[in-house]
Amino acid sequence: MRLRKAAVTLGGSLLPTLAVASPDLQASAFMDIYASHCIKYLHDFDGLRRHLGAAPRLSPDKAAVFLKGSQGNAWMVPSPHGQFILVINQDKQLCALYAKTVPATTAQELFEKVVSTAPAPFRSKQMRNTSSPGTDGVTLTVAYEWSTDSSPRKPLFSLTVTTSPKSVAQGVAIAALGH
Template sequence: MNKTRVTRLMACLLPLLVLLPISAQADERAAFLQKVYLSFCMKHFDDYGALRKELIAQQLPKLPPQQAQHFLQGREGDAWPVPYQGQFGQYVLVLPEGDNLCAVMARRSDAAAARQWFTELAGNAPTPLQTTKLSEQATQTPLSGEALTESWQWATEHAPRRLLLILTTAKDPEAAIQAMVSLSLSER
């Protein structure tokens, strides 16, 4: 390979090598969001009251009520910061009163990566549940500004209750919350 070709190849690869850590970090953050969602919201969907009691019994640090209100958006309930790479402040687990909703909010998350894993998860309900995509629409949110919200339902045909899975991702990369994923159990 002559020197000119090597120089051109390096000129093409250098921007990709610079972007690789950013892409890897974005995927890592989306994967962590998924992990927290699965570990708390999905795992305990049938009893968020028990999850709340467990978190309190373990004496995990809760956000003070004034800070928690930012994430609860006017509802009563509790919010716990979730450590990421040894630091707090990037992810928050939210359990509003009523024990029928669990949400995870991410300060920084790649919207495309989060939508990819969420769509794969939400589109494949475990048997005997049936999957229904309810909507995908542009929304305006207090924490994210202009955002894209995608919602899915898991239920059996005649079940009186259903699981509602929702992902909201901010369009602005500087939004206060770039991703929020929730799971709720509701009546039809």
């Protein structure tokens, strides 16, 4: 129960902060949507589905690109600042937000601001921070886990960004519950 309250509080409280803090509207919109959808509804994917009711849902064949063989749904999330696809993966119990284009450095800075400090009583621990150069850009992945001594379920948050102009999505932010 504490985890749900913390996620709702965190997800609901980030929107004004990020909108003002980021000079880059595209990265700010990406993290605003991630916080207000994936983080806020981490324990209530049915509530998130209801919340997304009016958003345009992708057809099953288009959603399959983002679901990668798993069951779930994908929606286009309207924004004047970019093209965003939100995915609820039923098999893996996760929410993912894809950005067609997003500035990697700014997206990483905002992501770290959101998840590197967990709300009480949770502790935040960085689980991954890798960077790999490719032929057409750099790919960076950073991940954090929140935990308490009393909860076996640990929220996991990850961000993968690339500078590759050829990528289907330059940014993917994921929120999931781990064991």
